Amino acid sequence: MKKYAGIGFRRDIANEIIQGEIVKPSFIELAPENWIDMGGYWKKKLNEAASIYPVTCHGLSLSIGSPEDIDWEFLKKIKNFIDEYKVEVYSEHLSYTKSGNAHLYDLLPIPFREDALNHIVDRIKRVQDFLGRPIALENVSYYTPVAAEMSEAEFVSRIITESGCNMLLDVNNVYVNAFNHKYDAKSFLRKMPLDRVAYIHMAGHLQIEPDLIIDTHGEDIIDPVYDLFDFTTQMIKPVPVLLERDYNFNDIEKLQVELATIDRICSKNWINQHHAVA
Amino acid sequence: MLLPETRHIQTKLGDYCKTGILPDIPGINKKHVKHYRRLVFNVVKNNLFQAFPIVIDVIGKVKFVQLIDEFFSRHHAQTSQIWKLPGEFYEYAKTSDWVEKYNMPWLIDLLLLEWIEIKVHTMPDRTAPETQIQGDLFTSHLVINPDFEIIKLSYPVHLDPVRAAEQKKGDYFVLAFRNRDTGAVRFLNLSVLHAFLIENMVKEKHSLEKILQNSIDRFSIEDITQLKTAIKIFIKDLMDQRFILGFLKQ
Numbered sequence: 001m002k003k004y005a006g007i008g009f010r011r012d013i014a015n016e017i018i019q020g021e022i023v024k025p026s027f028i029e030l031a032p033e034n035w036i037d038m039g040g041y042w043k044k045k046l047n048e049a050a051s052i053y054p055v056t057c058h059g060l061s062l063s064i065g066s067p068e069d070i071d072w073e074f075l076k077k078i079k080n081f082i083d084e085y086k087v088e089v090y091s092e093h094l095s096y097t098k099s100g101n102a103h104l105y106d107l108l109p110i111p112f113r114e115d116a117l118n119h120i121v122d123r124i125k126r127v128q129d130f131l132g133r134p135i136a137l138e139n140v141s142y143y144t145p146v147a148a149e150m151s152e153a154e155f156v157s158r159i160i161t162e163s164g165c166n167m168l169l170d171v172n173n174v175y176v177n178a179f180n181h182k183y184d185a186k187s188f189l190r191k192m193p194l195d196r197v198a199y200i201h202m203a204g205h206l207q208i209e210p211d212l213i214i215d216t217h218g219e220d221i222i223d224p225v226y227d228l229f230d231f232t233t234q235m236i237k238p239v240p241v242l243l244e245r246d247y248n249f250n251d252i253e254k255l256q257v258e259l260a261t262i263d264r265i266c267s268k269n270w271i272n273q274h275h276a277v278a
Numbered sequence: 279m280l281l282p283e284t285r286h287i288q289t290k291l292g293d294y295c296k297t298g299i300l301p302d303i304p305g306i307n308k309k310h311v312k313h314y315r316r317l318v319f320n321v322v323k324n325n326l327f328q329a330f331p332i333v334i335d336v337i338g339k340v341k342f343v344q345l346i347d348e349f350f351s352r353h354h355a356q357t358s359q360i361w362k363l364p365g366e367f368y369e370y371a372k373t374s375d376w377v378e379k380y381n382m383p384w385l386i387d388l389l390l391l392e393w394i395e396i397k398v399h400t401m402p403d404r405t406a407p408e409t410q411i412q413g414d415l416f417t418s419h420l421v422i423n424p425d426f427e428i429i430k431l432s433y434p435v436h437l438d439p440v441r442a443a444e445q446k447k448g449d450y451f452v453l454a455f456r457n458r459d460t461g462a463v464r465f466l467n468l469s470v471l472h473a474f475l476i477e478n479m480v481k482e483k484h485s486l487e488k489i490l491q492n493s494i495d496r497f498s499i500e501d502i503t504q505l506k507t508a509i510k511i512f513i514k515d516l517m518d519q520r521f522i523l524g525f526l527k528q
């Protein structure tokens with residue numbers, strides 16, 4: 001069976017990933033911010049893992065939706081990192097993490113407005129020019145609308161289309177947002193520029209209030225999210241799929257079960273299609 | 279292209295995550311927006327809790343969270359790499375009034391000690407010249423492990439619990455270095471003379487003999503033979519601990 005599913009290279013499971021006996025991903029994803037400028041023990045571990053697996057990068061600090069200027073100096077470091085590790089996909093979040101000249105280290109929701117949209121489209125183009133490659137932007141989970149003047153679907157899909165960037169489609173985030181903001185996940189998916197999807201995220205979440213789900217990356221993937229993934233993969237070309245898990249690593253075998261489930265669905269839907277990346 | 283109004287709204291949400299004071303933002307869900315403050319603050323809190331376990335042991339979690347709250351609401355975090363944030367916390371602490379306000383004279387030293395462990399553990403690898411086993415301790419060129427820092431403390435928080443350290447104000451030097459094979463960080467207490475020797479071995483790239491000559495003048499040392507014996511023990515110990523990697527390859 002062809003393998004599509006990769007896993008985040010987290011320190012808690014670094015050795016298991018390097019050993020490749022219990023968890024057997026087809027690639028690893030890392031946040032460049034967590035590894036740039038780093039030497040010593042963890043640099044060795046990273047190099048070990050990168051010598052075994054293809055690497056994709058999922059950035060944290062680009063803050064593409066921020067009112068602040070882009071940190072070009074840091075982006076230069078990202079560029080070098082991407083080159084050093086021969087990274088095939090560099091993705092980021094359609095959100096902002098920097099505001100008032102301060103990093104906030106989490107993903108804040110952008111107002112779905114025309115001026116924000118234009119601002120972001122322009123920034124994506126400049127970032128892609130600078131890097132000399134397309135980036136993939138992810139639809140993020142959000143817990144409140146902020147001064148919205150259009151729908152999330154219009155905002156996301158127009159940004160991807162008008163900027164010419166790729167899309168990182170997080171299927172769990174679609175599920176979470178559909179629940180939190182009371183819309184239909186499948187009709188949202190149909191409105192996305194699915195021909196631009198270059199990468200997929202799958203993850204678990206946690207319902208913490210009757211009307212709120214938080215995208216935690218700490219739980220198992222639930223069946224309705226697998227169903228949505230099945231639905232999605234029938235409509236797109238083969239791409240790498242990442243299992244996002246940031247903590248709760250007490251049962252590593254279960255992670256392999258999730259990777260295998262993802263692979264099974266991909267294989268079923270992409271049986272005669274050529275695997276495009278990684 | 280971004281309208282001032284949108285910029286203002288975005289900044290308000292960002293400020294809320296920093297301070298926890300909820301402003302009026304159009305169209306938000308007031309109940310759910312609270313999770314952003316919670317999530318942002320938890321990320322920062324978890325990072326600093328991991329970085330400063332000894333400080334937390336001494337002052338307690340409640341007080342430490344209070345310090346984090348002040349730091350995060352007033353400081354503009356500049357690093358895009360959160361694992362470097364403890365360094366900004368330490369720098370902020372130096373400019374804060376915490377030492378006087380809470381009567382913790384050793385606080386800055388203890389924060390520095392814990393931050394240096396992270397810094398040395400993670401700092402980029404530096405290259406060291408090739409070494410050989412044969413050489414003379416005093417006349418050959420010794421190669422030093424370049425992944426190190428020497429810090430100066432006013433209280434010996436690396437030797438004693440803070441309550442005892444508080445009584446021993448003085449000049450203390452600590453060497454923190456990273457083992458090149460395991461990546462583990464070791465701390466060594468240094469005398470002023472030892473700190474001077476190491477700094478000069480790095481800076482001047484002279485043999486120990488020559489550096490000793492300089493230190494004799496500087497520290498007005500009279501008994502050179504005794505000094506040499508003591509230094510020999512010190513250098514051999516540094517070799518055993520893999521801080522001195524060997525003799526420069528000829």
Ligand SMILES: [Fe+2]
Pocket residue numbers: 138170201244
């Ligand atoms: Fe994601």
